[in-house]
Amino acid sequence: NAGVTQTPKFQVLKTGQSMTLQCAQDMNHEYMSWYRQDPGMGLRLIHYSVGAGITDQGEVPNGYNVSRSTTEDFPLRLLSAAPSQTSVYFCASRVRQGNTEAFFGQGTRLTVV
Amino acid sequence: DAKTTQPPSMDCAEGRAANLPCNHSTISGNEYVYWYRQIHSQGPQYIIHGLKNNETNEMASLIITEDRKSSTLILPHATLRDTAVYYCIVRVDFGNEKLTFGTGTRLTIIP
Numbered sequence: 001n002a003g004v005t006q007t008p009k010f011q012v013l014k015t016g017q018s019m020t021l022q023c024a025q026d027m028n029h030e031y032m033s034w035y036r037q038d039p040g041m042g043l044r045l046i047h048y049s050v051g052a053g054i055t056d057q058g059e060v061p062n063g064y065n066v067s068r069s070t071t072e073d074f075p076l077r078l079l080s081a082a083p084s085q086t087s088v089y090f091c092a093s094r095v096r097q098g099n100t101e102a103f104f105g106q107g108t109r110l111t112v113v
Numbered sequence: 114d115a116k117t118t119q120p121p122s123m124d125c126a127e128g129r130a131a132n133l134p135c136n137h138s139t140i141s142g143n144e145y146v147y148w149y150r151q152i153h154s155q156g157p158q159y160i161i162h163g164l165k166n167n168e169t170n171e172m173a174s175l176i177i178t179e180d181r182k183s184s185t186l187i188l189p190h191a192t193l194r195d196t197a198v199y200y201c202i203v204r205v206d207f208g209n210e211k212l213t214f215g216t217g218t219r220l221t222i223i224p
Contacts, residue, residue, distance in 0.1 A: 042200065042214030043157065058211060090156050102212060104156030
């Protein structure tokens, strides 16, 4: 199993550009989520999903959209990139039932200039 | 979710036990204590979790005080590869997907 796969690993955007960060998991996990991590800080939740077709906002959702059309994929869309969105983005997944661990991807390092 | 307080940094000699404390004095009865770590800039890695009983797995032990207001993560024989930022998180299980990461403890294992 590949676990949680994020693409791309690195990206540079110009202010105002849009892009989609990809996240895929092959563990049939119901729960998926997106976090961002700014330098010297912990992770902050952007959006999450408890299953296909269901998404909800986290702590810092502004400027980001998500959708969950399949169990495997949970893309994060930046509508109009801003320098404040320069960060490292992590995707995570876990099973729904029980008290379980979250599995994280290796991150996407995004720079907006 | 209850807030947690951790020391910003700790050192530990290689081969010794690393004891990482966490204060969660406002924890609710249905909140679990989780520990994750982040090595360099990689994605966080799950270590262990518990509700009120002490827990042990192949990576670490988790000691939760009887009043559940604090806990200690123990890495029994620290190696250089254990150098990382360790996060203590408390959260309810069902219906709450958010893992509230603070700034954690930066553990440095010294040769």
